[in-house]
Each structure stands twice: as C-alpha cells, then as structure tokens.
Amino acid sequence: MVIHHKILKGMVIPLGILVIWQIIAMHVNNSFILPGWNEILPFLLTPLAPLFGGPSLLENSLVSLERVLAGFLLAILIAIPLGLLCGWSDEVYTYINPFVQMIRPVPPIAWMPLAIAWFSIGFGSILFIIFIGSFFPVLISTLDGVRAIRVLWLDVAQTLGATPLEKFTTVIAPAAFPFIWTGLRVAFGIAWMCVVAAEMLPGTSSGLGYLIMYAYNLGQIQVIVAGMVVIGIIGILFDYLFRAGQSRLFTWQGKE
Amino acid sequence: MTGILPSDILRLTALSKSFLDGFHVCQALADVSFSVQKNEIVCLMGPSGCGKSTVLRIIAGLEAADSGTVQSGDCLNASCVHAAMIFQEHGLFPWLTVYDNIAYGLRLRVRSGKEGEIKETVTGLLALMHLEAFTGSLPHQLSGGMKQRVAIARALAIQPLILLMDEPFSGLDLFTRQELEDEILRIRNNYHTTFLFVTHNPEEAVYLADRIIVLSERPAVAREIIPVPFPHPRDTRDPGFIGIVRQITGRIRLKEEDVHQD
Ligand SMILES: Nc1ncnc2c1ncn2[C@@H]1O[C@H](COP(=O)(O)OP(=O)(O)OP(=O)(O)O)[C@@H](O)[C@H]1O
Ligand SMILES: [Mg+2]
Numbered sequence: 001m002v003i004h005h006k007i008l009k010g011m012v013i014p015l016g017i018l019v020i021w022q023i024i025a026m027h028v029n030n031s032f033i034l035p036g037w038n039e040i041l042p043f044l045l046t047p048l049a050p051l052f053g054g055p056s057l058l059e060n061s062l063v064s065l066e067r068v069l070a071g072f073l074l075a076i077l078i079a080i081p082l083g084l085l086c087g088w089s090d091e092v093y094t095y096i097n098p099f100v101q102m103i104r105p106v107p108p109i110a111w112m113p114l115a116i117a118w119f120s121i122g123f124g125s126i127l128f129i130i131f132i133g134s135f136f137p138v139l140i141s142t143l144d145g146v147r148a149i150r151v152l153w154l155d156v157a158q159t160l161g162a163t164p165l166e167k168f169t170t171v172i173a174p175a176a177f178p179f180i181w182t183g184l185r186v187a188f189g190i191a192w193m194c195v196v197a198a199e200m201l202p203g204t205s206s207g208l209g210y211l212i213m214y215a216y217n218l219g220q221i222q223v224i225v226a227g228m229v230v231i232g233i234i235g236i237l238f239d240y241l242f243r244a245g246q247s248r249l250f251t252w253q254g255k256e
Numbered sequence: 257m258t259g260i261l262p263s264d265i266l267r268l269t270a271l272s273k274s275f276l277d278g279f280h281v282c283q284a285l286a287d288v289s290f291s292v293q294k295n296e297i298v299c300l301m302g303p304s305g306c307g308k309s310t311v312l313r314i315i316a317g318l319e320a321a322d323s324g325t326v327q328s329g330d331c332l333n334a335s336c337v338h339a340a341m342i343f344q345e346h347g348l349f350p351w352l353t354v355y356d357n358i359a360y361g362l363r364l365r366v367r368s369g370k371e372g373e374i375k376e377t378v379t380g381l382l383a384l385m386h387l388e389a390f391t392g393s394l395p396h397q398l399s400g401g402m403k404q405r406v407a408i409a410r411a412l413a414i415q416p417l418i419l420l421m422d423e424p425f426s427g428l429d430l431f432t433r434q435e436l437e438d439e440i441l442r443i444r445n446n447y448h449t450t451f452l453f454v455t456h457n458p459e460e461a462v463y464l465a466d467r468i469i470v471l472s473e474r475p476a477v478a479r480e481i482i483p484v485p486f487p488h489p490r491d492t493r494d495p496g497f498i499g500i501v502r503q504i505t506g507r508i509r510l511k512e513e514d515v516h517q518d
Pocket of ligand 2 (some may be wrong): 422
C-alpha cells in the first residue's frame with residue numbers, strides 16, 4: 001500500500017506538466033513551437049510506421065540501442081580486467097591512475113572531431129564516443145571495488161590455502177562485483193546520452209539522435225518530442241533492469 | 257635448545273620480528289619460544305600490543321619472522337605448518353552462504369567432481385556447530401555468535417593440525433561467549449583438535465587452557481608458562497581457579513605498569 005501511494009505521488013508532477021503543456025499548446029495553437037499531445041501521441045502509438053519515408057521510430061531506436069550495446073560491451077571488456085589488474089597490483093595502478101584522471105574530465109562528446117578524423121563519420125566514430133563515455137565509469141568503479149576489499153578476507157583465504165590466483169578469483173572478483181555493477185549502471189546512462197548526441201552531428205543517417213535532427217530540419221516538432229519520450233523510456237527501462245539485478249544479486253552488500 | 261619432543265605438534269624457537277613503521281623500527285617480538293602438544297589448549301596472553309597476534313600470524317604464514325623457527329613434525333618453517341586461523345572478526349565471505357563458506361577451503365583443495373565428499377564433510381560440520389537451520393543463509397542474516405560458529409566450522413573443514421584463534425570471542429556477549437567456550441572444549445574432546453588461543457580475559461584462559469603462556473611487554477619474550485591443573489568442566493568459583501586468575505591478572509598488570517613507568 002505504501003509503495004502504491006509513493007508511485008501515485010510521484011506521478012502528480014509529470015501529469016500536471018502534461019496537462020499544463022496541453023493547455024498552453026491549445027492557446028499557442030502553433031505546432032512549430034509547442035505541439036499538443038494529440039499531435040505527438042499518434043507517433044508514439046504507431047512505432048512501426050515509416051517516418052518521412054524512412055525507417056520507423058522503432059527501427060531508429062534499435063539502431064541507437066545496437067550502437068550503445070556494442071560500445072558498452074567493448075568498454076566493459078577492457079575496463080573490468082584493467083580495473084581488476086590495477087586493484088591487484090599497486091605497480092600497475094601507479095602507472096595507469098594519473099593517465100585515467102587526466103582523460104576522465106574530458107566530456108565524451110568533445111572527442112567527436114577526433115573520432116571522425118580517425119574513424120570517419122558513422123558507426124566507427126559513434127562507437128568510439130560511446131566507448132569513451134562508458135569506459136571510465138566502469139574502470140573507476142572496478143578500481144573502487146578492488147580497493148575496498150577487506151584485508152581480512154584475503155588473510156582468511158590464504159590461511160585456508162588459497163594461492164594468489166585463487167585469492168583473485170574467489171575473493172577479489174566477487175567482492176568487487178557489486179561496485180562494478182554500479183559502474184555499469186552509471187556507464188550505460190552515459191553511453192545512452194552519448195549515442196543520441198553523437199547521432200545528432202552531421203553525417204549520420206540513422207538512430208534516434210539523427211531522427212530528432214532530421215525532424216527539426218523539416219519543422220516536425222511533434223516527432224522531436226516523440227523521439228525524446230522514447231529516449232527517456234529506454235533510459236528508465238535499462239536503469240530499472242540494472243537496479244533490479246542489483247537488489248537480486250547483491251543482497252549482502254553493505255550488511256557485512 | 258631442546259629438540260622437538262614426539263608429543264609436540266608445534267614448536268617455536270627464538271622467534272623475533274620487527275616492523276618498519278615509516279622510518280621507525282618497532283620490534284614486536286624479541287625471543288619467543290614455546291611448544292604446543294597434540295590435543296592441548298594453550299592460551300597466549302600478555303599486555304595489549306605485545307605481539308600476540310604477530311605470533312599467530314607468523315605460525316599461519318601471513319607474516320614472516322626475522323629469525324627463529326617454527327617447527328611442526330618434519331616441517332621446519334611456517335609455510336608448511338597446516339594451521340587454520342580464526343580472527344576476532346569472523347571474516348566470513350558475505351557473498352557466500354553458510355554452506356559455501358564452510359566448503360570454501362575444501363573446494364580449493366579438492367579440485368573438481370568431489371562435491372559428494374565435500375557435502376559429507378560440510379553436513380557433518382553444520383551438525384557439529386548446530387548450524388543446520390542456517391545452511392542456506394547469508395552471513396548478514398546470522399547473529400554474532402552464529403557467525404563465529406561458521407568461522408570455526410570453516411576452519412575445521414580443512415582438518416588443520418592446529419587451530420589458531422585470535423581473541424575469537426571478545427566481540428560477543430557473555431552468554432554466547434560461555435556457550436562457545438564449551439563448544440571449544442567439546443570439539444577438543446571429540447576431534448582431538450589442538451588449539452592456540454589468544455585472549456585478554458584471564459577467566460576465559462583459565463577456563464579453557466591446559467597451559468597459559470604469558471608474554472612480556474614489547475618486545476615480547478615468552479618466559480612464564482603457567483599450567484592449569486584442574487579437570488574439565490571447571491568451576492569458575494573454585495578457590496583454586498580464582499587463585500590462578502588472580503595470579504595471571506597480576507602478572508599482566510605488573511608488566512603493563514613497568515611500561516608506563518619508563
Ligand atoms: N603490519 C604492521 N606494521 C607495523 N607495525 C605492526 C604491524 N603489525 C603489528 N605491528 C606492531 O607490532 C606490535 C604487536 O602487534 P600485535 O598486533 O601482534 O599485538 P597484540 O598483542 O596482538 O595486540 P592486541 O592485544 O592489541 O591485539 C604492535 O606494537 C603493533 O603496532
Ligand atoms: Mg591482537
């Protein structure tokens with residue numbers, strides 16, 4: 001019951017905004033400035049219909065999602081082993097950490113011109129941006145995870161006969177896993193923002209970001225808003241999945 | 257130096273150990289020698305910070321001595337002493353169930369396909385430590401006493417030659433503590449386990465130990481070895497019992513006062 005009430009309370013403001021939006025839209029009566037929901041909803045309700053003679057809303061969403069997953073997986077494959085290695089060996093950490101701290105504050109999208117120069121417009125450069133955007137959160141959370149491991153656990157493992165490699169696989173990795181998971185969640189959110197931004201740049205020809213810019217050029221504000229709603233929904237969906245996984249996988253976290 | 261007696265399961269000879277603390281060398285152990293016999297409970301006591309944990313960590317192979325030897329059977333250094341250690345904090349792996357925590361050491365040794373044997377051992381230990389109802393629980397669902405029971409079962413699982421315990425019950429309430437002290441005595445009788453037990457509590461030491469070794473203040477030397485001649489179960493109100501508690505309390509306090517004077 002309590003949860004029910006919370007959800008209801010959380011819906012008050014979004015619904016209020018929708019109502020106010022609709023009232024203002026009816027007053028303004030100009031869909032180039034503020035389209036009404038009666039104009040936006042049809043696009044959301046027919047996600048399979050071709051848009052502007054091209055791919056549908058759903059197809060564009062899948063293209064963006066595909067790019068995000070590719071860049072995200074690539075980042076995970078490199079960042080997690082590297083993070084574990086850094087946490088395991090102080091030597092590696094000392095070499096890598098200053099470099100990481102220097103690169104980290106650069107917003108991923110600022111890499112775009114270089115990305116285009118290196119990988120040309122399209123899949124390659126977008127992949128690179130997503131990679132940069134998700135790599136650092138995963139690396140840093142993995143580092144945090146490995147550094148938060150209690151020496152006591154390692155001592156226990158050693159007295160019970162674990163070799164250094166076994167300490168790594170049976171203590172360091174499982175102890176760092178919840179931290180890594182949090183990093184994945186943050187990284188996915190960033191990657192999702194990166195893909196839309198990268199697709200908005202000239203030269204791309206598919207994806208949600210592209211769709212929004214294309215609709216802008218055609219003055220189709222309804223489609224822009226529909227695209228934004230889809231971006232939001234997908235973002236919330238994945239964040240929910242990560243959080244559901246977290247509460248299921250790591251019931252022990254923070255309760256030792 | 258006397259040779260190793262047949263009944264000695266562990267013999268420490270002239271252990272010394274210093275730590276480098278920044279630029280400052282801190283000598284923890286000066287000359288620690290004593291032996292532990294099979295099926296014995298030996299308590300190690302001494303003023304705070306005198307090096308009791310360091311002695312156990314050297315035996316467990318977690319720390320290397322600067323000089324001196326740790327002998328056990330044919331084994332002439334700590335790396336081959338088959339010891340298990342229980343720490344003041346339980347040190348259970350919070351992501352493993354009670355069952356998997358107990359099986360941890362066995363799975364490291366018995367590589368694969370022996371899950372049946374492991375199950376037999378773990379089930380036996382769960383029964384021994386009265387943990388059957390918690391087989392699938394995670395450590396955070398257990399009380400402090402239960403956690404320490406799991407830690408003991410996990411250590412016993414690898415069938416150590418000697419069980420090293422570093423103030424294992426000092427974080428527990430009095431009742432749980434007494435319960436676990438009786439468990440130690442029961443395990444010793446039924447499984448012929450050998451214990452080297454560090455405690456700050458003289459009553460606990462006199463209740464459990466066959467012999468009590470009192471270390472001096474840092475750098476530690478083990479000079480006094482006090483035998484406790486009473487049969488188990490011991491009566492904590494017995495005048496002889498109280499006499500030994502007083503004797504030990506006096507020894508440790510005296511040493512601490514020496515330290516404060518200089
Ligand atoms: N890793 C270390 N680095 C530096 N100094 C250490 C280290 N471990 C122990 N020492 C020092 O060695 C001395 C003995 O420590 P130890 O923990 O063995 O004492 P203890 O008798 O177990 O103390 P307590 O009664 O508080 O448990 C202390 O002065 C401690 O500060
Ligand atoms: Mg200690």
